[in-house]
Each structure stands twice: as structure tokens, then as C-alpha cells.
Amino acid sequence: CCSALQYIRGRGIRGRLSTENNMKSCIILCNNKSCNHPQWLLRMGKKRIFVSLFPDLTPVISTNSVNPDTIFANNEMSLRDIEIYGFDYDYTLAFYSSHLHTLIFNIARDILISNHRYPEGLRKYEYIPNFAVRGLHYDVQKALLMKIDAFHYIQLGTVYRGLHPVPDEEVIAMYEGCHVPLENMSDFYGKSSHGHTMKQFMDIFSLPEMTLLSCVNDFFMRHNIDYEPVHLYKDVKEAIRDVHVKGIMYRAVEADIEKYICYGEQSHAVLKKLSEHGKKMFLITNSPFDFVDRGMSYIVGKDWRDLFDVVIVQADKPSFFNDRRKPFRRVTDKGALLWDRIHRLEKGQIYKQGNLYEFLRLTGWRGSKVLYFGDHIYSDLADLTLKHGWRTGAIIPELRKEIKIMNTEQYVHMMTWLQALTGLIEQMQVHRDSASQAVVEEWIREREAMRPQTKDIFNAQFGSLFRTYHNPTYFSRRLSRFADIYMASISCLLNYDLQHTFFPRRTPLQHESPFWPEQSHPVRGTMDLVLFFLSQMTHYRMGILTMSF
Numbered sequence: 170c171c172s173a174l175q176y177i178r179g180r181g182i183r184g185r186l187s188t189e190n191n192m193k194s195c196i197i198l199c200n201n202k203s204c205n206h207p208q209w210l211l212r213m214g215k216k217r218i219f220v221s222l223f224p225d226l227t228p229v230i231s232t233n234s235v236n237p238d239t240i241f242a243n244n245e246m247s248l249r250d251i252e253i254y255g256f257d258y259d260y261t262l263a264f265y266s267s268h269l270h271t272l273i274f275n276i277a278r279d280i281l282i283s284n285h286r287y288p289e290g291l292r293k294y295e296y297i298p299n300f301a302v303r304g305l306h307y308d309v310q311k312a313l314l315m316k317i318d319a320f321h322y323i324q325l326g327t328v329y330r331g332l333h334p335v336p337d338e339e340v341i342a343m344y345e346g347c348h349v350p351l352e353n354m355s356d357f358y359g360k361s362s363h364g365h366t367m368k369q370f371m372d373i374f375s376l377p378e379m380t381l382l383s384c385v386n387d388f389f390m391r392h393n394i395d396y397e398p399v400h401l402y403k404d405v406k407e408a409i410r411d412v413h414v415k416g417i418m419y420r421a422v423e424a425d426i427e428k429y430i431c432y433g434e435q436s437h438a439v440l441k442k443l444s445e446h447g448k449k450m451f452l453i454t455n456s457p458f459d460f461v462d463r464g465m466s467y468i469v470g471k472d473w474r475d476l477f478d479v480v481i482v483q484a485d486k487p488s489f490f491n492d493r494r495k496p497f498r499r500v501t502d503k504g505a506l507l508w509d510r511i512h513r514l515e516k517g518q519i520y521k522q523g524n525l526y527e528f529l530r531l532t533g534w535r536g537s538k539v540l541y542f543g544d545h546i547y548s549d550l551a552d553l554t555l556k557h558g559w560r561t562g563a564i565i566p567e568l569r570k571e572i573k574i575m576n577t578e579q580y581v582h583m584m585t586w587l588q589a590l591t592g593l594i595e596q597m598q599v600h601r602d603s604a605s606q607a608v609v610e611e612w613i614r615e616r617e618a619m620r621p622q623t624k625d626i627f628n629a630q631f632g633s634l635f636r637t638y639h640n641p642t643y644f645s646r647r648l649s650r651f652a653d654i655y656m657a658s659i660s661c662l663l664n665y666d667l668q669h670t671f672f673p674r675r676t677p678l679q680h681e682s683p684f685w686p687e688q689s690h691p692v693r694g695t696m697d698l699v700l701f702f703l704s705q706m707t708h709y710r711m712g713i714l715t716m717s718f
Contacts, residue, residue, distance in 0.1 A: 234576035237569040240661050242671035244653040246540075246560055249668045253534045254443055257486075257543035258454035260373050261564050261659060262440075263464045264432040269422065271296045272429075274377035276417055277408040278384075284411075285404045287385070290392070294384040300332070301379040302631045303567065304644025306354075307368045311343065312386050312398035314379060316631050317367075319646035321354060323347045324637035326621060329630060331387030368402070369643070372545050373566065378409045419460040426467045433468035435660035440469065440476050446667050449534075451479035453489065453541075455548075458482045458500050458519050479514045479532065483521045486545075490525045490552035497523035525557065542659060546644070550651045563652035564659060567634050572657075574626055583622060590616045 256262050274296035281287040306317050313335065316327040325347065328335040341347060353366045370379050382405050389396045412418045422429045443450055454461060461482055465473040474480060481489075482500065489495075497511040500519040514520060514531050529535055535558070542562040543549025553559040574580055594612050597605060624632030635645040648655060654671050656662075677683045 235572050237572040237657055238661050238664055240562075240654050240656045240665065240671060242654050242673040243649045245670065245672055246653045247668075247670040248540075248665065249670070250538060251448070251540045251560065251667075252538040253449045253451070253540070255451045255453060255539060255541035255559075256659070257541075257545070257549050257564075258452060258456050258461050258464070260544040260566065261542050262436045262452075263430055263468060264436075264566065264658065265422075265429050266431050267298055269418075269429050270298065270377045272421055273374065273409065273412050273418060274381055276412045276421075277377065277381055277405070280408040280411055281381075281385070281404060285408065287404070288388065288392075288394075291385060291388055294388065296377060297332075297380050297384075299628065300383065300630060301370075301376055302628050302634050303370065303373060303376065304634055304642055305370055305379060305631060306349075306643070307370065307379070307382065307402070308366055309368060309399055309402045310366050312382075312401065314383060316637055317349060317354075317643045318637040318640040319643055320640060321349045321351065321643070322637075322640070323349060324624075324632070326624065327631045327637075329383060331390050332383050333387070334630075371547055371644070371647075374413075378405060381405055381409070416457070419457060423460060423463045426463060430464055430467060432658060432660065435658065435663070437469045439659050439662050442663065443667075444476050448667075449478045450476060451481070451532075451534075452477050453481045453484050453486070455484055455486055456482060458504060458521070474517055474519075478516050479520070479528075480518070481520045481523060481528075485522060487548040487552055489523065490556070493524055493526050495522045495524050497521070497527060525552075529557070540653075546647050546651050551647075554651050554653070560653045561651060563648055563655035564657075565634075565648070565655050566657055568655070568657040571627060571633060571635065580626060583619065583626070587616065587619050587623065590619070 259265075278291055278294065282289060282291055301314070302316075304316070305314055307314050312330060314329045316324045318324060323340060323344065325337040325340060326334065328340045349367065354369075370376075382402065385401060385405065386398075388394075389401075440450065452461075461480075462473075469476065481497070485495070497514070497520045499507040499509065499511065500521050501507065502519075506521065511520065511523075511527075511531070514528070537558055537560055540560040540562060541549070541553055542564055544564040544566075546563060550561040550563060554561045590612055594609055594616065597609050597612075600606070600609075620638050623638065627633040633642070635642055635648075641649070
């Protein structure tokens with residue numbers, strides 16, 4: 170009776186609709202513009218009807234799932250142009266097991282008790298592996314841990330005081346809304362300094378620090394102990410620092426290297442591949458030589474230094490990239506510091522501290538022929554891309570877990586329907602009659618009810634590292650600005666030849682037409698069915714036709 174009904178018949182949906190809930194009614198997209206009854210979608214079960222209309226949507230998306238070993242591009246970059254490869258050590262060449270976070274948490278907790286006179290009852294708290302995610306902000310004065318999006322808005326439902334969520338109404342009252350002003354945000358490197366009240370945790374090593382902060386807060390609240398949040402933050406920060414600076418963590422890892430380091434053979438394969446292709450390589454790390462030597466000997470072998478043209482330890486990044494005052498100092502194999510002036514950086518030697526300006530002068534390795542990999546968006550990558558023009562690669566181990574979740578049928582179903590609901594609301598909100606508005610309000614409530622599910626599927630407390638519901642996270646925006654490419658691990662390089670060019674996906678801006686060549690992809694083709702479904706609502710009013718098939 171109309172082109173839309175003919176389309177539905179052509180899709181072979183007659184039988185499915187006739188048996189849906191044993192109903193005799195079916196949907197048509199009616200040309201009759203006087204129809205004003207969108208309630209059909211509520212009465213017939215919106216989600217099931219949508220899936221009935223587009224039964225092939227999920228299978229097609231599932232068969233085109235994302236490979237977790239892919240290298241993703243924020244900025245076009247060709248490996249053909251890269252002559253020199255640089256690496257951080259921790260969580261770049263050396264990947265650690267979950268035992269390391271437990272170790273850091275336990276040592277720092279005990280330091281609080283023994284050195285800072287914190288209550289003995291804290292020993293009952295153990296590390297919670299899946300509590301926090303990287304990139305969270307901590308309000309030092311209010312003792313609140315939270316996730317903030319790229320536009321400085323707090324994601325409600327992700328604000329925690331101790332180990333418990335803070336009600337949305339309380340968060341809105343404390344911040345007079347959800348927006349955090351720029352002057353209150355963390356500084357350029359994520360630190361709470363110079364009047365900034367927020368600290369952003371960008372390091373993978375910061376996961377036990379966030380958990381310890383939350384546990385101590387929880388203890389004080391449970392026992393009604395009055396405390397100063399600023400003092401607590403500083404004490405925990407100092408305890409975590411002592412774990413690293415005093416060498417406690419380093420000695421523990423060196424004593425049981427197999428327990429703490431994993432993925433070693435993959436990093437070795439990458440270094441070997443680059444060496445065989447004649448690429449120059451260097452290492453710049455904040456870790457001490459003995460620790461790096463023990464780890465690299467385990468990962469690569471005793472001759473690991475033969476692969477690197479320059480090795481710099483205890484570099485003190487990010488100061489290394491900005492402070493011109495610190496000269497390089499040579500370190501012997503036994504860790505002794507030599508006093509001679511450094512006129513060149515020699516292969517096989519170990520150097521301590523120094524600065525990037527002296528590094529550039531001594532090596533001549535400048536500009537876009539250099540690609541440096543690191544896991545810390547600020548300390549490893551920001552200055553290199555903004556001030557020195559190096560190409561940068563971010564190592565994001567969390568990518569593997571998140572991509573695997575996104576590839577599940579549960580996630581695909583959830584996001585497909587959430588996007589469809591959003592489109593329905595956008596298209597139907599123009600209809601101001603009471604019946605239409607009632608349906609739109611119902612869709613809005615369902616959409617709001619679904620959004621927490623898209624958070625919880627990644628992490629029950631804070632959700633995805635990369636999204637706050639619809640918007641990118643603050644972490645995600647920084648990642649896209651400071652990293653040319655990003656990947657789950659350095660081993661992803663093994664999937665590409667050294668002539669490969671990485672292209673960022675051409676995503677339409679909000680004011681641009683969404684019709685790009687990549688939409689010919691099978692997934693895009695299937696999504697056109699969704700676009701058809703939504704577009705019909707713009708051109709036709711919805712009605713109900715009762716008929717028997």
C-alpha cells in the first residue's frame with residue numbers, strides 16, 4: 170500500500186512480524202501524513218521489532234570485528250620515513266604481570282603504617298585489581314576519584330569517595346553542576362600544582378596508587394575518623410614514590426623476574442626486526458641501570474645493549490625534554506658514576522640523566538625521522554610531539570581488553586540499539602503532540618537506563634578508558650593530540666612491514682556529510698538500513714495497519 174511497506178515485504182520480514190507476540194498488527198511507514206501514532210513502537214516491543222527489521226546487522230558487525238593487534242593512527246605516518254626508533258622501558262619494552270600492582274600497593278600501604286603512623290587496621294585492605302582505570306582525576310581537597318570527559322564534564326556515576334559511589338545529586342551540589350573549570354584541572358603533566366586541585370593519573374603504575382587512596386579514605390570514613398584530605402593525598406603520594414625511589418620495587422622484581430615480567434619474547438622480536446632492517450635504536454627510561462639491565466637480559470639476553478645505539482637511564486622525564494641544565498653522565502657496568510665530560514654518545518655505553526637538547530646536538534636525530542614509543546601520554550610523548558617534532562607511538566595495554574569486549578555480541582547489540590534510540594529521539598522530537606511526546610519521553614528514559622550498562626561492561630566503577638558514555642574521555646582527547654599512532658603493545662609492529670603507511674580514519678565532522686568512500690564497507694552498508702529506518706521517520710508519519718499476512 171506504500172513504498173515503505175513494499176520495502177519491508179522485500180526484506181522478507183512478513184513472517185517474522187506476523188508471529189511477533191502473536192500480534193495481528195504490523196508496522197508500516199505510512200505515506201499518510203495525518204497519522205500521528207508513534208505508540209506502535211512501544212506497544213510491539215521496540216528492540217525486538219528493530220532487530221526483526223535488521224536481522225543481519227549483528228552478524229555482519231561481528232564478522233568485521235576489530236583486531237586487538239592493530240596499530241591505530243591519529244595522524245598519517247609512514248614507517249618508510251622512520252630511520253630511528255626510540256623506546257621507554259617500563260610498559261613499553263617490559264610488560265608486567267598483575268603481581269606488580271599488588272606488590273606496589275602492599276609496600277606503600279605498609280609504609281603509611283610504619284612511617285606515617287597510619288592506623289594498623291589498614292593492613293586488612295588488599296589490592297583490588299579491577300577497581301580503577303587509568304586517566305581518572307582525583308580532587309585532592311574533596312578526596313574524590315572520578316572520570317572527566319574531553320569537555321571537562323564529570324561523568325555522573327563515576328565519582329567515588331573511598332570505595333563507594335557518590336550520589337549524583339551530591340556531586341552536582343558540590344561542583345554546582347558537572348563542569349570542572351580549567352583553572353581547577355590538573356596542570357599540563359596531570360599534576361595538582363600551582364593552584365590546581367585535580368590530579369590526573371596517567372601512568373599504569375598509578376593504578377595501585379588510586380586504589381590505595383580509595384582504601385585509606387574508605388577506612389577513615391568507616392571509622393568516623395576526621396582527617397585532612399590534602400595530607401592523605403600527599404602521604405600516599407610520598408609512600409608510592411618511596412616504593413620506586415628507594416629501590417624497594419626494583420629489588421623485588423629483580424629477585425623474581427619471571428613472576429613480574431611477561432611478553433618478553435615479543436619485545437625481543439620487534440627489536441631484532443628493526444635491527445635487521447638497519448634501523449638505529451635508543452632507550453630513554455627513568456628506571457635505574459641495574460633494574461633495566463636485569464629486565465632486558467631476561468627479555469633479550471646478556472648482549473641486549475648491542476641492539477641499541479644509545480642507552481639513557483634515570484633520565485627524569487619529563488624534565489629530560491625541557492631542562493637544558495643537566496649534562497649526561499656515564500655509568501659503569503657496576504653502577505659507578507664517572508666525572509668526564511661527554512662529547513659523544515657511544516654504542517654499548519650507559520648514560521644517566523642529561524637532557525634532550527644535548528641529545529639532539531650529539532646525535533643529530535631530529536624531526537619526523539624519529540619515532541619514540543612510551544606508555545605515559547604526558548611524560549613520554551607530549552613534549553616530543555609539541556616541541557621537537559618527533560613522531561610518537563603510545564602503548565596502551567588496556568586496548569586489548571576493551572576491543573575484545575567491543576567485539577562481543579552483547580556489546581554490539583547494546584550499542585546498536587542505543588544508537589538507534591538516539592536517532593529515534595533526534596528525529597521524533599519535532600512532533601509536539603502529546604502522544605508523540607509521551608513516546609519520546611519513554612525513549613529518553615530507556616536511553617538513560619541503558620547508558621550505565623555501556624559503562625559497566627568495561628569497568629563497574631569507571632567504565633571505558635576511552636569514553637564517558639558518548640563523549641571521549643579527557644585521557645582519550647590527550648591521546649589523540651600527543652600520539653601519532655597507538656597500540657596495545659610494541660609487538661603490534663610485527664604485523665606490519667617497515668614501508669607501511671598508517672592512515673587515520675576519515676571521520677566526518679559534525680557539519681560534514683557522512684557519505685565517505687569507506688561507507689561502502691559491509692558494516693557501513695548494513696548501517697545504511699538503520700539510516701533508512703530513521704530517515705523514513707523524517708519523511709513519513711508513523712501509523713498502524715491491521716492486516717493478516
